[in-house]
Amino acid sequence: MDQMEQLEHVLREKGIGYEIIQHEGPIKTAQEGAAFLGIEIGQTAPALVLRAGDEYFALIASGDRGRVNLEETAALLGRDSLKMASPKQVLQLTGYEVGSVSLMLPLPCIVDRRLFRHPFIYGGTGEPGSTLKISPKALEQLNEVVAYLD
Incomplete structure (x- = not known):
């Protein structure tokens, strides 16, 4: 079962309503996604991977948030600091390329x-x-939600 089949299997199994919208190539920015999909930028939900030492977290942010304050986010998690994971780490941890993280x-x-x-x-x-809509x-x-960003 490939990753897309796995995603759809879990969505169906959990009874989650969804839609998969096909497009040519990646959508690289929240602005590009909002324009292509005809939605508000705040409805775009990029997934980022963050690192605190040897611990990793995913952050699903609203596209209208702008830059995420990593110091505040680290404090929310009780960690000293957070950094963005490298593209290689993102691929190793999630199985997805940066820009199309599930x-x-x-x-x-x-x-x-x-x-x-x-x-x-x-x-x-x-x-x-x-x-994914x-x-x-x-x-x-x-997901295992461990914190909410206000």
Whole structure:
């Protein structure tokens, strides 16, 4: 079973409503995604991988958040500091390339509360030519949420 089949299997198994939107090639920015999908930028949900020493976390942020304050996020997790994981680390940890990281992750997750303002959010499937549309509440069913970003 490939990663997309695995994602769809879990979504169906958990009874999560979803839509997979196909497109040519990767969507590289929140602005590009919002324009292509005809949605508000805050509905885009990029998934980032962060590192605190030898621990890793995923952060699913709202596209309208702008730059994430890593110091505040580290404090939220009770860690001294956080850094962005390297593209190689992201691939090793998640199985996904930077830019198409799935919204279903094998890492403890931090979820941006801003996403809950919208009925649907749009993020990665693990494949660069598709986008996942789900309810933000579904993130809590798909992931081990350990903190919320205000």
